[in-house]
Amino acid sequence: MAEISKKLKVSEYLKGWIALRYMRYVVFVFATLFTLTIPWVTVNGSHFFLLSFVDFKLHLFFITFDMQELYLLPFLLMLLFVGVFGVTVLGGRMFCGWFCPQTIFRAAFRDLIETKIFGLRKSIKNKQKEPDYSTTINKIKRVTILVISFVLAGLAAADALWFFIPPEQFFDYAANIGDHPIFMGAWVGITVFLVYDIVFLQENFCVYVCPYSRIQSVLYDDDTIMAIYDNSRGGRIYDDEHNKLVTKQNQLAPDDLCTTCESCVTVCPTHIDIRKGLQLECINCLECVDACTKVMAKFNEPSLVNWSSVREVEKKEGKTRFFRPKIIGYGVVLTAILAILLVMGAEKELMLININKQPRLYNIENAQGKPLVENAYTILIQNTQNEDHQFYIEILNNDKVTVAQPSHPFTVKPGEKIKKTLILSTTEVLADDERKDTILELKARAFAVDAKETISVERDIRFTYPRADILRKKMERN
Numbered sequence: 001m002a003e004i005s006k007k008l009k010v011s012e013y014l015k016g017w018i019a020l021r022y023m024r025y026v027v028f029v030f031a032t033l034f035t036l037t038i039p040w041v042t043v044n045g046s047h048f049f050l051l052s053f054v055d056f057k058l059h060l061f062f063i064t065f066d067m068q069e070l071y072l073l074p075f076l077l078m079l080l081f082v083g084v085f086g087v088t089v090l091g092g093r094m095f096c097g098w099f100c101p102q103t104i105f106r107a108a109f110r111d112l113i114e115t116k117i118f119g120l121r122k123s124i125k126n127k128q129k130e131p132d133y134s135t136t137i138n139k140i141k142r143v144t145i146l147v148i149s150f151v152l153a154g155l156a157a158a159d160a161l162w163f164f165i166p167p168e169q170f171f172d173y174a175a176n177i178g179d180h181p182i183f184m185g186a187w188v189g190i191t192v193f194l195v196y197d198i199v200f201l202q203e204n205f206c207v208y209v210c211p212y213s214r215i216q217s218v219l220y221d222d223d224t225i226m227a228i229y230d231n232s233r234g235g236r237i238y239d240d241e242h243n244k245l246v247t248k249q250n251q252l253a254p255d256d257l258c259t260t261c262e263s264c265v266t267v268c269p270t271h272i273d274i275r276k277g278l279q280l281e282c283i284n285c286l287e288c289v290d291a292c293t294k295v296m297a298k299f300n301e302p303s304l305v306n307w308s309s310v311r312e313v314e315k316k317e318g319k320t321r322f323f324r325p326k327i328i329g330y331g332v333v334l335t336a337i338l339a340i341l342l343v344m345g346a347e348k349e350l351m352l353i354n355i356n357k358q359p360r361l362y363n364i365e366n367a368q369g370k371p372l373v374e375n376a377y378t379i380l381i382q383n384t385q386n387e388d389h390q391f392y393i394e395i396l397n398n399d400k401v402t403v404a405q406p407s408h409p410f411t412v413k414p415g416e417k418i419k420k421t422l423i424l425s426t427t428e429v430l431a432d433d434e435r436k437d438t439i440l441e442l443k444a445r446a447f448a449v450d451a452k453e454t455i456s457v458e459r460d461i462r463f464t465y466p467r468a469d470i471l472r473k474k475m476e477r478n
């Protein structure tokens, strides 16, 4: 029996330490590596996400969109907001505890640098006790940590800017910093803010500044999973008005399991007592779950603080319902927005062109006895690709109308927008109407000569063919 009990204890330890705390650390490492490396990854010159302030382009999922195509941004914002709301309904402030840069920075600063590396704090289990800075050695450590914080914050600020200034240009700017005062100001400003936030403001940011905590409570329902204390097993520590009823274990009923050790309280980075119930300050980091799991393992009991739902722990109404109508609704909306984004991305034209007819209806010339009719257009063409291309135009649905000007393909540099005159002409008789000009609907295709199948767009344009009597008179005069 003692052996079984020992095994159970070990499993409880493992459950608490590997399943949550270390899982969180693994997520932190992956999130950090992903954020640091993804700005450097490009496919055909396009980034995963970049809202470039340099050439005013949006790169999304390795596709580059021009400013004229920024109608995608509202869909991205919808994706972000609906996603955050859906995740909150499902897992409370899960984003805060597991993915938020603020939490990752604080864990790295407090638990890794201050505690593990410099030993300024005795243990990561007590986050309430501030380090003692009265000794000289601790003062030196504090200054050293501050210097390290500035270096790391500078890197984090640079990483944040890489989503708005591509890394390759970032280093050009950094090498000529005097020529780019706004860039310099942004980099220094973000760095200083990060140091202030992580070193001095700390979790007060999560509690008092971050707007997310304000919206979360209205999104919660009985199935939202969060850190939750089990009153029925541990005993009631607070009344409904959050007044503390119990400070010592002997004030609890004999069956109540809470040892009043306060391990779940001292470990909490936002300085709250989870035994009071749901609080806005809780970032769902689950440190308290780990702490209580370790305490309760000594009594061969499961944790009194669980990552669970009100339905399961407080109301005892059975298992948490993950697939409930609300969650399915969020899933459907998110899928629809994502599908719209993907369809728009797939239909994206790889060049931009406007073709506008010039005011003069047509020009008539005598071409060796044949009437030559010309229509002129102004074209505005933009190369949205990352390399030079030669462009040309052809008419798809009428082989009697040809492109007279431009006479050769013309080069457009990456991002460049150029204006040209397009002249379409014909020497064929396309209509024979004595009463009015004839409008012909043409389909024009503009394309990159070296990538005709991929970089090409089609536009409908109108060609005006003159009245037969006008044509006759003009030919007689010439």
Ligand code: SF4
Binding pocket: 227, 264, 267, 268, 269, 270, 271, 272, 273, 274, 281, 282, 283, 284, 285, 286, 287, 288, 289
């Ligand atoms: S109560 Fe504190 S320790 Fe527990 S999950 Fe919330 S923030 Fe983390």
Ligand code: SF4
Binding pocket: 234, 257, 258, 259, 260, 261, 262, 263, 264, 265, 275, 291, 292, 295, 296, 304, 305
């Ligand atoms: S860690 Fe567990 S046993 Fe200790 S005070 Fe918190 S709930 Fe009670």
